[in-house]
Amino acid sequence: MAEYDFDTEGVKKTFTFMNRKAPYGTVYALEVLETVLISAAFEQHANIVFADDGVYQLKAGHDTAGIGMKNFSPTFGIIEMEKEDADEDEDIDMVWRIIVEKESMEARGLTEDDFKVDVEVLSAAELADIVDASDCVISG
C-alpha cells in the first residue's frame, strides 16, 4: 500500500512513554527507548515515565556480562543529553521530562541516588495529571 501522506507541519504533541517492566526479562524497555530517541528527531514533547518494575531500568550498575545480553543502560545517558540540550537551547521547542513514580520507587526500597540519571520523582496523583494531559501514550 502507498505511504499515507500526513500533514504534520507545525504539529507539536506530548508523548508519554510509560515504562513498567524490569529490564532484560523482556525487550520492551529497549524498544521503547528507541522510540523515545526517534521522537526527538520530530521535536515532540515527551514524558518518559518509569513506574512499577520500570524503575529498575534506571538503576545504576547494570552488568549483563553473565547473561550475554547487550547492556542498554548507556541509552539513558543519551536521553539525558537530549533533554539537557533541549532545555538549554532556546531554538529547540521540546520539553522532555524523565519521571519516576514515587510509590513504585519506595515500594522497591529504592531512592533517587540509585538511578543512573537525574529524575523527577512524582507521586501517583501528580503523575496521573501529567499522563492525563498527554496526546499519545506508548507503553513498554
Added chain:
Amino acid sequence: MKFGILINEGPFTHQASDTAYHFTKAALEKGHEVPRVFFYYDGVNNANKLSEPQADDRNLVKLWGELAAEKDVDLVVCVAAGMRRGIKDENLADGFRISGLGQLVEAGMGCDRLMMFGD
C-alpha cells in the same frame, strides 16, 4: 476522526492483533479513517507471509492484507524490529511495507488518536 493503530504482538500467541483488527474494522465501518497501522516488537510477525494457521482458524496475516487492500490502510512494519525477528522483503506478506520507527511517531502526530494493542 483519524485513528493510528500500534500493534506490539504477533498473531496467535496474544490477542492483541485480533483486538486491533476488530477495532480497526469497527472504526472503518463507522466512517472513521485508519490511515496507518504500525507493527512493532513482535507485532512484525503479523507480516510474515510464511504463516500458515490451521484451515478452520482465522489468518490474521491475510486479514490485515485484505483490509489494507479494501480500505487503503497503510500497514507498516518497523525495519529494526523486523530485522531482529527475521521479517524482511523476501517473506513480507501482501499489503505490508517495511519502514522506520519515524512512521510511528508521524502517525501519533498526524492522527487524532493513537491506539495501542499489546500484551
Added chain:
Amino acid sequence: MLHTVNKSPFERNSLDTCLRLAKKGSAILLIEDGVIGAVKGTVESAKLEGAVGNHPVFVLGPDLKARGLSEDQVIDGIKVVDYAGFVDLAEEHGAHNAWL
C-alpha cells in the same frame, strides 16, 4: 483519556497500576483477559466496585462471552460495550492509555 486494561487482576498488577494512575473521571475499559476484573463475587471484585464511583467503567462484551462469562455476572455500574462501542469510547474520551 481512555484507559484499557487487558490482563486479569489475578495475573498481573496492571489493573492496580491503572487505578492508581488514572485521573478521576477518566474512562476505563476492560478488554481481553482484563474482563475477569469486571466479574462480581471474586476476591478481586472490590477493586472495580470501588472504581465505578470515580470513573465511567466499561467491559468489552465479546471478550466476556468468549470466556464463558455473562453480562449479569458483571459488577453493577460497569457497562457492556461491543467493538463499535470501543471506538465510540476512544472518540469521546481522548488519548488511549493501554495498561498491559
